[in-house]
Amino acid sequence: MTLRSNSAAARDIAFHLHSYTNAKKNEAEGSLVLSTGKGIYVYDENGKAYLEGLSGLWCLSLGYGEERLIEAANRQMRKLPYYHTFTQKVADVTVDLAEKLIALAPVPMSKVFFCNSGSEANDSVVKMVWYYNNALGRPEKKKIIARQGGYHGVTVAAASLTGLPLNHRDFDLPIANILHTDNPQYYRFGKPGESEEQFATRMAESLEAMIQKEGPETVAAFIAEPVMGAGGVIIPPATYFEKIQAVLKKHDILFIADEVICGFGRTGNMFGTQTYKLQPDIISMAKALSSAYLPIAAVMINQRVYDAISEHTGKLGSFAHGFTYSGHPVSAAVALETLKIYEERDIVGQVRAQAPGFAKGIQRFKDHPLVGETRSVGLIGAVELVRDKQTKEIFDPKLGVPAYCVKRAQEHGLIIRAIVNSIAFCPPLVSTGEEIAEMYRRFGLALDETLAWVKEQGLASAA
Numbered sequence: 252m253t254l255r256s257n258s259a260a261a262r263d264i265a266f267h268l269h270s271y272t273n274a275k276k277n278e279a280e281g282s283l284v285l286s287t288g289k290g291i292y293v294y295d296e297n298g299k300a301y302l303e304g305l306s307g308l309w310c311l312s313l314g315y316g317e318e319r320l321i322e323a324a325n326r327q328m329r330k331l332p333y334y335h336t337f338t339q340k341v342a343d344v345t346v347d348l349a350e351k352l353i354a355l356a357p358v359p360m361s362k363v364f365f366c367n368s369g370s371e372a373n374d375s376v377v378k379m380v381w382y383y384n385n386a387l388g389r390p391e392k393k394k395i396i397a398r399q400g401g402y403h404g405v406t407v408a409a410a411s412l413t414g415l416p417l418n419h420r421d422f423d424l425p426i427a428n429i430l431h432t433d434n435p436q437y438y439r440f441g442k443p444g445e446s447e448e449q450f451a452t453r454m455a456e457s458l459e460a461m462i463q464k465e466g467p468e469t470v471a472a473f474i475a476e477p478v479m480g481a482g483g484v485i486i487p488p489a490t491y492f493e494k495i496q497a498v499l500k501k502h503d504i505l506f507i508a509d510e511v512i513c514g515f516g517r518t519g520n521m522f523g524t525q526t527y528k529l530q531p532d533i534i535s536m537a538k539a540l541s542s543a544y545l546p547i548a549a550v551m552i553n554q555r556v557y558d559a560i561s562e563h564t565g566k567l568g569s570f571a572h573g574f575t576y577s578g579h580p581v582s583a584a585v586a587l588e589t590l591k592i593y594e595e596r597d598i599v600g601q602v603r604a605q606a607p608g609f610a611k612g613i614q615r616f617k618d619h620p621l622v623g624e625t626r627s628v629g630l631i632g633a634v635e636l637v638r639d640k641q642t643k644e645i646f647d648p649k650l651g652v653p654a655y656c657v658k659r660a661q662e663h664g665l666i667i668r669a670i671v672n673s674i675a676f677c678p679p680l681v682s683t684g685e686e687i688a689e690m691y692r693r694f695g696l697a698l699d700e701t702l703a704w705v706k707e708q709g710l711a712s713a714a
C-alpha cells in the first residue's frame with residue numbers, strides 16, 4: 252500500500268507504537284484510521300462504515316453517539332473536572348458511583364476501589380490478596396492460580412495472570428507466585444467419550460492436585476473470567492464452577508471473578524457471576540462500566556477482605572496503593588449515567604431478548620466446512636475455525652487463516668477479531684435483531700471467501 256506522506260496512516264507509522272500490533276506489518280501496510288462513530292457503526296477517514304462486531308474491545312456497550320454520556324461528561328467537566336481519592340478526600344460523584352456499584356453487586360460486597368483499566372484492576376487485586384494474607388498473619392499464603400487461556404490484562408501482575416504465551420514471552424513473565432491451571436474448553440480438551448460434567452470433574456480434580464502439590468497453605472486465590480474472552484470466548488462447561496468453587500472453599504482460597512468483559516449485561520444478567528452462580532470474594536470490572544466512553548475500572552471486595560485490609564492500614568498508617576486518577580470524577584459521572592441508562596432501558600432484558608437470535612445466527616455457521624464449533628451466551632460468542640471438522644485439527648497458525656477471515660470481513664465493513672483459532676463476536680448490547688443479522692451476513696461473505704482462499708492455496712483438509 253502506498254501512503255501519502257502527510258496522511259494520518261503515514262504519520263501513524265512515523266510516530267506511534269501500537270498496542271497488540273505487529274509493528275513490522277504496520278510499517279509496511281499502515282493502520283485503518285477511524286474518524287467518527289454513530290450507533291453500532293464506526294467510519295474511517297474516507298467515510299466507509301464498519302459494523303462494530305466486537306464493540307471496540309468488548310466494551311462499547313451503548314454504541315457511539317450516546318448524547319446522555321456526552322452531556323454527563325460535559326456537566327462534570329464544568330462542575331469539578333478532577334479530584335483524587337488519596338488522604339481522605341473524594342469527589343461527591345465518586346461516592347455516588349461507589350454506592351451504586353455496591354447496590355448492583357451480584358453477591359454481598361463491602362467496598363469499591365477505583366482505577367482506570369482492567370489491567371490496573373487486576374494488578375490491584377493481586378496486591379490486595381497479598382496484603383490481605385499478610386494482614387491475617389499468613390505470609391506464606393500468596394500463590395494465585397489463574398487459567399491457561401485466561402485474560403486478565405497486560406500490566407506486570409495482570410499479564411502474569413493472563414494465560415496466553417505471547418503475553419509472557421520475552422516480557423520475562425510470569426512473576427513468582429502465579430500459577431496456571433487447565434483451560435476449561437470442553438470442545439478442545441474434553442477426552443473422547445467424556446461428558447461435559449465428567450470433564451468439569453476432571454478440571455476440578457486437576458485444580459485440587461495443583462493445590463495439594465503446592466501446599467494449600469501457600470495458595471491465596473483463584474481468578475477466572477465467568478466466560479473467557481480473549482482466550483477465545485470459552486463458555487464454562489456444565490457444573491464447572493460449582494466443582495471449582497467447592498475446591499476453593501475447602502482450602503480457604505479467595506475467588507476472584509474477572510467481570511471486565513462479562514460485567515453489565517453481556518451474558519444476559521448484570522454480571523456473569525449471576526449467570527454461572529459464582530460466589531466471588533473479589534470482583535474486577537471495567538469496559539462496559541462506562542460503555543468505554545472514558546477509562547474507568549473498579550474492584551469490589553467483600554466484608555471479610557475489607558476488614559482485614561482496613562485493620563492492617565490502621566497498623567501501617569496507610570493503604571499505600573492508588574492512582575492519580577482513581578475515581579476520576581468525569582469518568583465516574585459517565586459511569587453513573589451509563590448505569591442509569593442500563594436500568595432505564597432494561598439492558599439486561601434487551602440482551603435476553605436478542606440472545607436467541609444471536610445464538611441461532613452463530614449456529615448457522617456450524618455446518619460450514621471451516622467451522623469446528625460455534626458457541627455463545629447472551630451477546631458474546633465465537634466460531635472456531637478448523638482445518639478438519641472430524642479431527643478438530645487447526646490450521647498452522649503461521650498461515651493466518653483466522654486473520655485472513657477478519658481481513659475479508661473488514662473489506663465487507665465488519666470489524667471482528669481473530670483470537671486463538673476462533674473469530675469472536677461481541678456486538679454492542681443495544682444492537683437490534685436486524686443489526687445482528689447484518690453482522691452475520693457480512694461474516695458469512697468473509698467466511699466463504701476464506702474457504703475459497705484456503706482451497707486456492709491448497710490448505711484444505713483432504714477429508
Ligand SMILES: Cc1ncc(COP(=O)(O)O)c(C=O)c1O
Nearest residue numbers: 368369370402403404480511512
Ligand atoms: C477479562 C479481562 N480482564 C482484564 C482486561 C484488561 O483490561 P484493560 O485492557 O482495560 O487493561 C481485559 C481486556 O480485554 C479483559 O478482557
